[in-house]
Amino acid sequence: MAKVKKHPRPRAATPKGFRDYFGADVAERKAMLDRIAAVYHRYGFDALESSAVETVEALGKFLPDVERPNAGVFAWQEESETGKPGDWLALRYDLTAPLARVYAQFRNDLPTPYRRYAMGPVWRNEKPGPGRFRQFYQCDADTVGAPSVAADAEICAMLADALEAVGIARGDYVIRINNRKVLNGVLEAVDPSGSADRDAILRSIDKFDKVGEDGVRALLGKGRLDASGAYIDGVGLDKAQAEPVIAFLTSRGADAAQTLARLRAAVGGSGVGAEGIDELETIAELLEAQGYGADRIVIDPSVVRGLGYYTGPVFEAELTFEITDEKGRARQFGSVAGGGRYDDLVKRFTGQAVPATGVSIGVDRLLAALRAKGLGAAEAPGPVVVTVMERARMADYQAMAAELRAAGIRAEVYLGNPKNFGNQLKYADRRRAPVAVIAGEDERARGVVQIKDLVLGAKIAESASLEEWKSRPSQVEVPRADLVAEVRRILARAD
Numbered sequence: 001m002a003k004v005k006k007h008p009r010p011r012a013a014t015p016k017g018f019r020d021y022f023g024a025d026v027a028e029r030k031a032m033l034d035r036i037a038a039v040y041h042r043y044g045f046d047a048l049e050s051s052a053v054e055t056v057e058a059l060g061k062f063l064p065d066v067e068r069p070n071a072g073v074f075a076w077q078e079e080s081e082t083g084k085p086g087d088w089l090a091l092r093y094d095l096t097a098p099l100a101r102v103y104a105q106f107r108n109d110l111p112t113p114y115r116r117y118a119m120g121p122v123w124r125n126e127k128p129g130p131g132r133f134r135q136f137y138q139c140d141a142d143t144v145g146a147p148s149v150a151a152d153a154e155i156c157a158m159l160a161d162a163l164e165a166v167g168i169a170r171g172d173y174v175i176r177i178n179n180r181k182v183l184n185g186v187l188e189a190v191d192p193s194g195s196a197d198r199d200a201i202l203r204s205i206d207k208f209d210k211v212g213e214d215g216v217r218a219l220l221g222k223g224r225l226d227a228s229g230a231y232i233d234g235v236g237l238d239k240a241q242a243e244p245v246i247a248f249l250t251s252r253g254a255d256a257a258q259t260l261a262r263l264r265a266a267v268g269g270s271g272v273g274a275e276g277i278d279e280l281e282t283i284a285e286l287l288e289a290q291g292y293g294a295d296r297i298v299i300d301p302s303v304v305r306g307l308g309y310y311t312g313p314v315f316e317a318e319l320t321f322e323i324t325d326e327k328g329r330a331r332q333f334g335s336v337a338g339g340g341r342y343d344d345l346v347k348r349f350t351g352q353a354v355p356a357t358g359v360s361i362g363v364d365r366l367l368a369a370l371r372a373k374g375l376g377a378a379e380a381p382g383p384v385v386v387t388v389m390e391r392a393r394m395a396d397y398q399a400m401a402a403e404l405r406a407a408g409i410r411a412e413v414y415l416g417n418p419k420n421f422g423n424q425l426k427y428a429d430r431r432r433a434p435v436a437v438i439a440g441e442d443e444r445a446r447g448v449v450q451i452k453d454l455v456l457g458a459k460i461a462e463s464a465s466l467e468e469w470k471s472r473p474s475q476v477e478v479p480r481a482d483l484v485a486e487v488r489r490i491l492a493r494a495d
Contacts, residue, residue: 017128018135028377032166032367033119033139039162040117040141043154048116050098056088058101060348074125074134091123095140096345096358103144104349113146119363142358144346149279152177152313152341152357153286159317159337159359160296166366167375168319176300177315179280180340182248183304185273186266189244190237200235201245206304208249220245244268251301256284259299266301279313305338314340315359323372333369337361381455381494382432383410384487387425388418389440400437400449400483407484409491428454434494435487439480448477451486455494 014020021029037047056075073093078086092098095118103114119139128134141158143151156175163173183205187198204219211219218224220242223234237245244266251262260281267273280299287297305314317337322330339359346354370376384404386397397413404411412431414424428436438450457474478486 015134017133019133024379027380029137029363029367031377032370033363035165036139036162036361037117037119039158039165042161043115043158045115045117045141045158048099048102048118049120050092050095050102050118052092052121053089054092054098054101056090058349059090059093059097072125074123093124094122095120095138095360096142096342099140099142099144099358100345100356101349103354104346107350112144113151114144115142116144117141137363139361139363140358142356144356145354146357147355149283149313149341150286151355152279152315153283153290155339155357155359156283156297156315157287157290157292159315159361160292162361163317163336167370167373170296172321172373173296173317173319175297175315175317176303177280177283177297177313178299178301178303179276179313180310181272181276181279181312182263182267182301183276185268185270185276186244186248188270188273189266189268190241196237196241197235201237202304204235205245205249208302208304213246213250216249217242217246248301252299255294256281256288256299259301260284263301276312283313305340309342310340311343312341313357314338317359317361319369321373333372335362336365336369379432381434382428383412384435384437385424385428385431385433386411386413386437387421387428387439388414389421389438390444391418393439393444396439396444400439403484404487407488409484409487425454435490437483437487438475443477443480447480449480449483451476451478451483451490453490453494456490 041047056073059073073090075088075090077088080086099116099118103110117140120137121135122138123135125134126132141155143155156177160173160175164170183202187201190196190201191198201220204216207219208216211224215224219232219234220237221234221239222236223232225231247266248263251259251266253259253262260277263277263280264274267277284299287293303314303316305316315338316335318335319333321333323333324330337359339357341355341357343353343355345356367376384401386401386404388394388397394413401411401413414427416423416427418424425436434453434455436452436454438452439448443449453474453476460474476486
């Protein structure tokens with residue numbers, strides 16, 4: 001008889017680029033998102049939970065090709081039906097593309113403008129790295145169908161309120177606003193004929209934060225050596241052509257009025273540039289009227305986001321406090337949110353231009369910032385643990401737990417092997433239980449229960465003498481009928 005071949009045991013390991021989140025992590029994230037959702041709700045935004053799976057066609061630019069059907073997304077093809085090829089499906093790459101599909105699909109049933117927020121995981125089939133995962137959370141808020149930049153101003157005000165709601169103090173953040181139209185106006189001033197490599201100019205502008213004014217000037221001209229010593233070819237503009245770009249990037253003044261005046265000089269006679277500056281001026285006025293001054297929101301021409309994606313105002317939330325990196329160096333925390341106006345996304349489905357603007361908060365980034373400031377949620381206490389002294393009395397112990405739960409107190413009965421009572425208390429410690437309930441044969445006969453305050457007991461154990469420890473002030477005996485009242489009293493003291 002042939003020997004049955006054993007199948008190898010599966011390896012217990014998280015797939016590369018993914019991670020597991022345990023109770024404390026999930027609770028901390030939920031608490032933060034609940035605070036943000038409360039702000040969004042206060043502004044009149046409605047929650048939307050869209051499908052985690054979209055057709056790859058709906059995701060647009062991530063369409064798979066023959067050689068790389070999974071490029072950028074986790075995609076698969078459905079089985080063919082009636083001789084037709086099956087649809088390509090994919091896990092959603094972000095929360096914006098699903099919004100465009102939802103609005104196009106249900107636009108006759110939705111109010112216009114449609115204000116929605118969404119929170120949930122997204123998936124990207126990209127090479128993982130330190131702090132870079134293939135699954136992560138996003139938190140978005142968008143307004144679809146509002147052409148006025150009042151919608152952009154509202155998003156920025158709401159973002160400021162959300163940051164403060166989760167604990168980021170005023171002065172520890174700034175929301176910076178720019179406008180893609182202004183940038184287009186600068187490009188017109190630099191290259192009226194359209195003969196220059198505008199994508200290369202944009203890439204040079206995008207490096208301003210990293211290489212500074214001199215670095216951008218070099219990249220716009222002949223080129224420069226990067227930090228590794230490699231030479232990067234420049235765009236080839238002469239000094240006169242490069243000047244509007246530098247004027248644009250360095251136009252931030254002492255206040256909004258000065259910044260706008262400098263921008264008008266940078267765009268020259270460009271009509272689209274002037275339109276973008278007018279929009280920035282309107283946004284600044286609307287924010288000022290609501291009390292959002294330069295201590296929270298500023299016009300900053302150095303903000304460049306999603307060059308091929310945004311069509312108008314763009315904004316970015318930056319945390320300005322310092323942290324220490326892995327090498328012990330002080331640095332600013334940096335960006336935790338960004339967004340802008342994208343008026344062409346829904347058009348892919350409807351054929352008609354639909355204005356839209358929105359913002360996305362980096363959930364993991366913001367959580368890391370809160371921890372860096374010591375604002376992370378404290379680890380919540382675990383449940384009250386009802387210990388098991390007699391196997392035959394399991395129904396009694398379950399009844400105790402049920403009474404505690406009915407009173408709104410988190411509780412559980414120990415369901416492991418009850419033979420070793422010490423192991424039950426070790427379990428309670430690992431569960432961060434604040435209280436243990438003890439009721440053996442003697443307690444049952446006398447109609448009482450022992451209530452052990454594990455938090456107080458841990459404090460006493462740190463410094464108490466042997467006599468104090470033996471006196472067990474952390475453990476009290478009460479009538480069985482007083483179980484809930486005594487547990488509630490101890491929990492209130494712990495708070």
